[in-house]
Amino acid sequence: MTAPATYATTAQPPARQYQHWRETVSATHLAWDLPARSEAAFDGRIRSRALGPAGLIACRCDPCDGRRGRGEIARDDAAYFGLLCILEGGEWLDSAGRETPLAAGHAMLWDSTRRMRFRAPARLRKITLLLPQDLLLAALPDAADRVGEPVSLRDGAGALLLAQLRLLLRGDDLPAMQQPAVLHSALTLLGAAFDPLAGHGSDGRDNAAALRRRIMAHIRGRLDDPALDPQGIADALGLSLRHLHRVFAAGGCTLDRWIWHQRLLRCRHDLSLAPAQTGSIAQIAFRWGFSDAAHFSRAFRRAFGVSPREWRRR
Template sequence: MPDPLIQTDAGPTPGWHSFSTASLEEAARRAGWQAAANTLFPSSVLEAAGAADFFGAVSWLRCGEVLVADFVSTAAEVSRGEEEIAEADLWYEACLQVEGDCRLAQGGRFIAVRPRDIVLYDSQQPYVMTFDGPYRQIALKLPRAGLRDRVPGIDGLILRPISGQSLPGRFLFDFVLTLCDEKAESGRAPLAIRLGSQITELLAMALSDMVSDQPLSAHRQGQLARVKAHILAHLDDPALNPGAIAEAQDMSLRSLYELFEAEEVPVSGWIRTQRLERIRRDLGDSLLASWPIATIALRRGFKDVAHFSRAFRAQYGISPRAYRKARQG
């Protein structure tokens, strides 16, 4: 059967898009729904009884690198096994339960997700999500690196429900629900692009509110968070380097290196990655379309344009010029 989302989803068309199984033959509804969901999110498997009675509808909005998807469906089970997981699935996902109940299992934990609950789960781990009846759930797909940088110890927060009645949870829940309920307004470009950073920050704030409850290396996590915050605050300064960071944080250079030993990259690599991420976002920003690439690279802390170009290609597998052309059409 033809994929109902591929052409629309792959293109640069801004605004909200939608898909419903109501347009499909009864026998094709479950397969169509799974194809639609797998176009938007990392692959999973759908199980639903009664093909003739199954119904699903989804509306989605791309907010920069964040995807917001508003799902409504009849009873179903969605599972993601080891065979569906790919190395490129570098996402965290969060569900905001609006109506109906959900049971979610991942990493040996099993929780019930009630209306106004918010739950973070990991695309790199198997999970099972069960809905025994009709439901509405808003799902978020967010870049893994962005949340890890903002929330130390984030993996300890997987499947720990955030109440949408708490102050940080309410900020996020009501903000996202309003976006979904006010589609005509929230889908306007370039507003939608900037909404992604707000969603990320609100989710990070809600998750960080729970970090104090985590028993794992609280002092180390706090110290690492302060160092990363200092780096991000001075990221555009070409003089930023490990020595300057250690001095500003009143620690030895050795202590700084040790602090990053548990990270995916050393401190110098983390600085470079963050600079490249800022530049990548700038290259996709229509408001900066007239800026020379060299100017963007230099203002983001790189001292040498040729070195930047090599680093960008090594990180993303494409030249800065080709990336900008692809993003801005």
């Protein structure tokens, strides 16, 4: 883990402070568009460090707002989930049409591939953990469907996760050989904080969570089958169709929506590789269960904010 890097707008002349803040936010939190303003003076401070492939950023700042649109999404080098933890103040976030007011003591996930807006109406202090999407999906398979869902950092796994992130930001350098274990610990706590079925064996919900993971594993193994449907899944796993939908919906997402998004994620992964490896855009769409190239293109843009062609060109 590299030593922390610290940025402070107060080190700049007053006429340069807000512009410096705009540049620093995009340098540390992926690409953002913060609107120009007439007031040049601005108090903002950032402390960031890397944790293996992840990034950890502490931020405190005056009120501000910003957005991520197609242009900003196209500037990123990979797809990430951001875990936003509010320590003081509050922030309004609008992601994929879902507006979430986030208060101190709460966290939520955002997806770097989706359009997003934020507004901090008062002085703000927060921590952001940036995670490559494949890394988080291994710990929280339905992470894409948890985007915009607030969770508490005041107790349980959420409180432990926040304490760990604070220590990592304050601590000395961590030997490279210890970083995977520390990151795995943070991912485990994050998954436990977001999974409402975790840790409740007394009422049987742990069994429902295990069954939901089994359903997900079965689906992932057959995403390239255009005939994949709920009835076939239920038959393969020895479940009634009603029970299948009920168990899966307990995780906060419908079965059909989850299958659809998983197919889009597979397509996005293939579009990130060389065309010689994966074929044309239409071939990729058909490979992962889409039967109409135009429908796939529209669905991809709705999910990730850019067309398949723009993603590949990136």
